[in-house]
Amino acid sequence: xxxxxxxxxxxxxxxxxxxxxxxxxxxxxxxxxxxxxxxxxxxxxxxxxxxxxxxxxxxxxxxxxxxxxxxxxxxxxxxxxxxxxxxxxxxxxxxxxxxxxxxxxxxxxxxxxxxxxxxxxxxxxxxxxxxxxxxxxxxxxxxxxxxxxxxxxxxxxxxxxxxxxxxxxxxxxxxxxxxxxxxxxxxxxxxxxxxxxxxxxxxxxxxxxxxxxxxxxxxxxxxxxxxxxxxxxxxxxxxxxxxxxxxxxxxxxxxxxxxxxxxxxxxxxxxxxxxxxxxxxxxxxxxxxxxxxxxxxxxxxxxxxxxxxxxxxxxxxxxxxxxxxxxxxxxxxxxxxxxxxxxxxxxxxxxxxxxxxxxxxxxx
Amino acid sequence: xxxxxxxxxxxxxxxxxxxxxxxxxxxxxxxxxxxxxxxxxxxxxxxxxxxxxxxxxxxxxxxxxxxxxxxxxxxxxxxxxxxxxxxxxxxxxxxxxxxxxxxxxxxxxxxxxxxxxxxxxxxxxxxxxxxxxxxxxxxxxxxxxxxxxxxxxxxxxxxxxxxxxxxxxxxxxxxxxxxxxxxxxxxxxxxxxxxxxxxxxxxxxxxxxxxxxxxxxxxxxxxxxxxxxxxxxxxxxxxxxxxxxxxxxxxxxxxxxxxxxxxxxxxxxxxxxxxxxxxxxxxxxxxxxxxxxxxxxxxxxxxxxxxxxxxxxxxxxxxxxxxxxxxxxxxxxxxxxxxxxxxxxxxxxxxxxxxxxxxxxxxx
Numbered sequence: 001x002x003x004x005x006x007x008x009x010x011x012x013x014x015x016x017x018x019x020x021x022x023x024x025x026x027x028x029x030x031x032x033x034x035x036x037x038x039x040x041x042x043x044x045x046x047x048x049x050x051x052x053x054x055x056x057x058x059x060x061x062x063x064x065x066x067x068x069x070x071x072x073x074x075x076x077x078x079x080x081x082x083x084x085x086x087x088x089x090x091x092x093x094x095x096x097x098x099x100x101x102x103x104x105x106x107x108x109x110x111x112x113x114x115x116x117x118x119x120x121x122x123x124x125x126x127x128x129x130x131x132x133x134x135x136x137x138x139x140x141x142x143x144x145x146x147x148x149x150x151x152x153x154x155x156x157x158x159x160x161x162x163x164x165x166x167x168x169x170x171x172x173x174x175x176x177x178x179x180x181x182x183x184x185x186x187x188x189x190x191x192x193x194x195x196x197x198x199x200x201x202x203x204x205x206x207x208x209x210x211x212x213x214x215x216x217x218x219x220x221x222x223x224x225x226x227x228x229x230x231x232x233x234x235x236x237x238x239x240x241x242x243x244x245x246x247x248x249x250x251x252x253x254x255x256x257x258x259x260x261x262x263x264x265x266x267x268x269x270x271x272x273x274x275x276x277x278x279x280x281x282x283x284x285x286x287x288x289x290x291x292x293x294x295x296x297x298x299x300x301x302x303x304x305x306x307x308x309x310x311x312x313x314x315x316x317x318x319x320x321x322x323x324x325x326x327x328x329x330x331x332x333x334x335x336x337x338x339x340x341x342x343x344x345x346x347x348x349x350x351x352x353x354x355x356x357x358x359x360x361x362x363x364x
Numbered sequence: 365x366x367x368x369x370x371x372x373x374x375x376x377x378x379x380x381x382x383x384x385x386x387x388x389x390x391x392x393x394x395x396x397x398x399x400x401x402x403x404x405x406x407x408x409x410x411x412x413x414x415x416x417x418x419x420x421x422x423x424x425x426x427x428x429x430x431x432x433x434x435x436x437x438x439x440x441x442x443x444x445x446x447x448x449x450x451x452x453x454x455x456x457x458x459x460x461x462x463x464x465x466x467x468x469x470x471x472x473x474x475x476x477x478x479x480x481x482x483x484x485x486x487x488x489x490x491x492x493x494x495x496x497x498x499x500x501x502x503x504x505x506x507x508x509x510x511x512x513x514x515x516x517x518x519x520x521x522x523x524x525x526x527x528x529x530x531x532x533x534x535x536x537x538x539x540x541x542x543x544x545x546x547x548x549x550x551x552x553x554x555x556x557x558x559x560x561x562x563x564x565x566x567x568x569x570x571x572x573x574x575x576x577x578x579x580x581x582x583x584x585x586x587x588x589x590x591x592x593x594x595x596x597x598x599x600x601x602x603x604x605x606x607x608x609x610x611x612x613x614x615x616x617x618x619x620x621x622x623x624x625x626x627x628x629x630x631x632x633x634x635x636x637x638x639x640x641x642x643x644x645x646x647x648x649x650x651x652x653x654x655x656x657x658x659x660x661x662x663x664x665x666x667x668x669x670x671x672x673x674x675x676x677x678x679x680x681x682x683x684x685x686x687x688x689x690x691x692x693x694x695x696x697x698x699x700x701x702x703x704x705x706x707x708x709x710x711x712x713x714x715x716x717x718x719x720x721x722x723x724x725x726x727x728x
Contacts, residue, residue, distance in 0.1 A: 188671050
């Protein structure tokens with residue numbers, strides 16, 4: 001059955017949820033999205049790239065707004081097809097992808113079909129494989145193969161943000177601390193040097209660490225440094241000669257990646273640990289002072305800091321202000337009980353319609 | 365080729381090493397040991413039990429001395445057949461089992477064939493599967509199936525002790541400490557409670573722990589408390605809600621197992637950790653004041669504390685004074701480079717001959 005882009009975006013969300021699209025198996029959904037865009041929108045160039053669908057206008061507007069959402073979901077957990085319940089604050093739509101992020105996709109598809117004269121040029125990207133390893137990410141593929149499609153003055157990712165504009169993102173750096181010792185039989189422990197015991201001062205510094213809170217471009221960021229893995233031990237009767245601890249530092253976007261690494265090293269300074277950086281990604285400043293972004297914030301009535309690392313950073317790295325803005329509580333993403341308030345789907349639709357048309361919305 | 369029990373016990377050691385007998389594959393060696401005991405000793409009742417061989421006299425002596433050694437070895441590591449080299453302090457015999465413990469077996473077999481009129485009744489037990497999980501231990505099987513064979517006034521295990529009498533043994537107790545927390549995304553670490561960080565004070569107490577040194581029955585024991593395993597972590601971007609630490613306490617035999625457990629709990633008192641005992645075995649007091657044991661100590665010129673847990677404890681649990689006494693440096697056991705000084709095989713043979721005959725030995 002073809003998708004109806006022009007009806008209620010909550011109904012469209014339900015229709016999208018009812019077509020399973022676990023990562024790498026997005027083809028049936030991508031086919032329907034492509035067909036619907038070709039049939040139900042005007043003035044869009046539509047392109048297919050693998051399991052991604054791209055569409056854009058060329059109206060010659062001063063600014064271009066990019067709307068992007070991934071079509072894939074995590075594996076289904078007995079939560080497809082969608083169903084509706086009545087909650088204390090209104091109707092809820094339940095099912096895999098209702099939050100992450102078929103409700104966001106539905107809003108974008110609905111706007112593409114129903115905003116007749118946008119005041120900005122529009123680019124829509126519906127992509128694949130966001131929920132699996134970064135190397136497979138469809139937006140990454142588009143960035144490599146069709147980079148001109150990412151040109152925009154502001155990018156809006158429809159990731160769940162509970163109906164708030166979330167801007168920028170934290171950076172992340174992971175380090176591995178390795179403690180070394182001397183192996184011995186635990187019956188003669190004084191002949192050895194216990195590498196697990198050597199982690200004591202490291203863990204104490206982590207436990208005592210005071211995380212910084214800082215305002216960047218009007219958004220407040222709170223940092224955090226967390227042990228995320230510890231491992232050590234040879235056998236139940238052996239003093240171990242090695243132990244390792246993985247630490248993840250999430251930092252505000254006023255630090256560069258290099259400055260963040262330096263900060264982590266300074267925290268463990270003087271403990272004689274081998275500290276190796278295993279992974280890192282820079283943060284992104286909110287960048288909400290750019291005109292196209294400021295307009296969006298005004299339409300939504302404010303913005304808050306984004307904490308997690310999302311595809312927003314790809315745009316930030318290209319100098320494009322980017323925000324997350326979508327229906328649904330991000331804490332419900334990837335859970336069996338994933339659900340979204342229907343009213344939030346309408347609210348996000350209305351805000352974006354106001355932003356794209358410059359006109360007040362008649363509140364249904 | 366049959367074993368020659370009457371020649372040089374170093375040659376006999378080499379012959380035993382040249383017949384592979386990795387745990388569970390002791391049958392060919394047990395066959396030869398049984399045949400040699402039947403053919404080359406007088407006055408012994410010889411019994412076969414699986415891959416174990418037992419022999420005992422019934423001379424009506426006041427006291428009975430039990431000599432026990434396991435026939436099995438750890439897996440061969442390119443170190444069979446045996447070979448000899450000349451070291452700075454005399455000849456060395458190399459090969460799998462030269463230390464652990466075919467040299468001890470050879471001494472016992474040689475004495476059984478060459479001590480014509482022992483002043484004590486003798487029991488010999490050559491058993492299987494000592495080097496693998498305790499449930500398969502041949503001495504344990506004999507204890508269950510032929511318990512009267514373990515009756516003795518003193519038991520000598522030929523485990524490598526570098527030619528010293530090693531008496532008693534440490535006890536051991538293992539506990540698992542479990543820290544709990546609250547899981548959260550590491551980008552919002554303040555919403556979680558990091559269970560790995562909660563190990564900081566536990567590791568500090570271990571690092572600061574002062575181990576006791578105590579004399580028991582004339583032997584000095586040194587205790588030790590060691591972290592032997594640490595594990596925690598959910599994913600690289602998650603504040604973990606659980607972490608666990610395994611601690612091994614090796615304690616002097618003046619503490620009971622229950623008292624040792626209580627001591628471990630007191631060390632971690634007040635940290636709010638869940639402490640579970642996962643494994644424990646009591647220590648054994650040296651018990652060298654019993655007459656048959658005191659004679660042996662006199663013959664060897666002294667005794668020292670045994671640290672590791674060995675089959676000695678089985679006898680101690682039955683109220684039988686028991687010691688380890690055998691050629692070879694225990695630190696070389698289970699190593700590719702396992703080797704024993706030939707002179708130590710002779711020395712142990714001479715001391716035990718003096719003990720069993722009550723006569724001075726002509727030093728070859």
